[in-house]
Amino acid sequence: MSNTELSYAKGEPVKPLIEETIGADLENTVARFGDRTALVDVPSGRRWTYTEFGADVNRLAKGLLAVGLEKGDRMGIWSPNYPEWTLLQYATAKVGVVLVNVNPAYRTHEFDYVVEQSGMRMIAAAVEYKSSKYRQMVEQTLAKRPSLERAFYIGDASWDELLAGGESISDEQLHERSDSLDPHDPINIQYTSGTTGFPKGATLSHRNILNNGFFVGEGLTYTEKDIVCIPMPFYHCFGMVMGNLACTSHGACMVIPGPTFDPVAALTAVEQEHCTSLYGVPTMFIAELGLPNFADFDLSSLRTGIMSGSPCPVEAMKKVIDRMGMAEVVICYGMTETSPVSTITRADDDMRRRTETVGRAMPHVEIQILDPVTGERVPRGTTGEFCTRGYSVMKGYWNAPERTAEAIDADGWMHTGDLAVMDEDGYCAIVGRMKDMVIRGGENIYPREIEEFLYTHPAIADVSVVGVPDEKYGEELMAWIITVPGHEALTAEDLDEFSAGRLAHYKVPRYVHCVDSFPMTVTGKIRKVDMRDEAVRLLGLQR
Known part of the structure; x- marks a missing residue:
């Protein structure tokens, strides 16, 4: 054939x-579109033109040189969506330091693993956000991982010290480091769970993510006149590549509606900044469309955006086009390991292809x-x-x-x-x-990692985790548990208590089913397909 x-x-x-580094590409954009707005943080009201953004990136990059970070060293970022996250993304790229994205929902159990596996030398983190006490968790790890040398906290005196230290570095020293970099150099590690064991660090180069961001922007026909609302977390490729790099490679404006997703904040940002593009997974768009005061928001500036991360319901797609005015919205498909996008729909595709396929x-x-x-x-x-x-x-x-x-x-x-x-x-x-992956609200979850953690519970003799259908999140987790003889059956509340502060909330099973044995194959392998079928029956769920 x-x-x-x-x-x-x-x-x-x-x-x-593009056969350049991320830093060189940013410099080209600053030279071409210096007076245009580069970044807006809606909650704080802070704004940067491209000239100002480039200057602040350089200032932070010099700070990284001053603290002794070498080309190829790893530096973590553990924070919700703050402007400093974006500045650090470009500053590390300018000096060849590999940025290690840490999921803001992680707890000590996961963070400690990422620090050790990546060989992280330094970490930039938020002080705290909602229930996440980042400084407290970082300090715990600093005490037992001497390889993690220093921590800098956003909005804290330590962050100011990092910036002030850069005053000892000349422009020539920064250029010398930047000029020594190659587009093929690794510049980013994103942890994506494996089917067995702990997460794997997908290692991405300048060439990987700069080009993917650029061609996503091309698919959305971005120019320097576009203003992009990015409620997606920056630790995902969706936020930092499809969002930030798509913008900076075209001179478009990045808009941060809030530290984490909030439907009111997202639509407020679109209205206030006259955004032309809006991103989200289907559940985000559904939440925005479902707001009681949805009709009160002026979304007339919108023309395009991306719906991705999990299967996109036909009706949701139609409402995004009709009610939000996003006539040119596209669907993307990919994975972290592919920077991330492999296929994309086109704005002129018919409705069937824009809703039933992930494009070409x-x-x-x-x-x-x-x-x-x-x-x-x-x-x-x-x-x-x-x-x-x-x-x-x-x-x-x-x-x-x-x-x-x-x-x-x-x-x-x-x-x-x-x-x-x-x-x-x-x-x-x-x-x-x-x-054997579970996708809960756009988060990829691999049961083996959770099973390894739950095995440490003193009452659990064996455990197997499966995904079950869920109307809101697409899938939820159910833990099948065999308890140690003499222990009472465990509940979901018991697992919540055991996991608190140690495991990201979305990885804690919603359902618990205690059994005497698991369904097995003749060769002794657990039959998860039978478990899922039984779970659907037990919970009265629809497939």
Whole structure:
């Protein structure tokens, strides 16, 4: 069969790849659009033109040099969406320091692992936000991980000291470091859980994420006149790549509506700043549309945006177009390991393709769908594993060559573990997952990590975690538990109490089912598919 009959496609290279570092690209944008607004933090009212933004990035970058960070060193960022997060994203890129994104919902259990696995030398963190006492958790880890040398807290005297220290660094010293960098250098580590064990650090280069952000912006036809509302967390590629890098590579404006998502804050930001684009996972758009005073917001400036992160309901998509005025909204599909976007719909696609598919291959990106058993390309219209190859594929998992080899084959194809179908025109639909992953409200959760943690409970002899359908979040977690003899059955409240301050809230199982044994195969493997079926029956849920 020819490639037009088999499930293979390559995105049209409408423009060449950017062969520069993130810092160099930002300098080009500052030179071209210096007077235009670069960043707005709505809660604090702070605003930066591109000239001001570039100057503050350089000031922070000099501070990083002054504290002794070398090219290739790792520095963490643990914070909700503050402007300092964005400044640090570009400052670390300017000096070749690998930024390690730490999920703001993490607790000590997860943070300690990330510090050790990444070899993090320093950390920038919020002091606290809501129930997250970041300073307290960081100090606990500092006390037992001498490899973590220093911490700087946003809005604290330590942050001011970091900036002041940069005054000892000259422009020439900063340029010397920036000029020594290569677009292929690693610049970002994002932790994404594996099907077994703890999270893996997807390692991304300047070239990976700068180009992906740029071509997402191209798909949205961004120019320097666009104003983009970004309620997505920056620790995700959705926020820092599809949001920030898409903007800075086009001279567009980044708008932070709040530290975390709030539907009122998002729509207020759109109205106040006259945003032309709005991002979100489907549940965010549904929450915005469901506001009692939705009609009171002036959203007439909106023309486009991205709905992504989990399957996009047809009715929600139609309402976003009709009621929010986002006639050119697109859907993107990808994964952290691919920077993230592999496919994207087009604004002129018909409604069926904009709601039932995840679009076609991104420019310069190859995609194929393989038979999971034979590894051969399947005919179009046939289900198989979605694989992708090109500039967007990560450099690998940090310090995990074996796990990298499991994901990226010898020919450079990233095996996503997602099941997909490609139609005759190259449009893909995601129909399932090979990996045992749960997606709760856009968060990827891998049961093995949670099981490892729950095994430490003194009353748990064995545990198996599965995903069950949920109307609000798409999926929720259920823990099947075999208790230690003599212990009473555990409840969801018991797990809440045990996990408090140690495990991110979205990873704590909502449901608990205590049993004497698990359904097993003849070879002794747990049959999670049977568990899910039984869970649906027990809870009276709809698939």
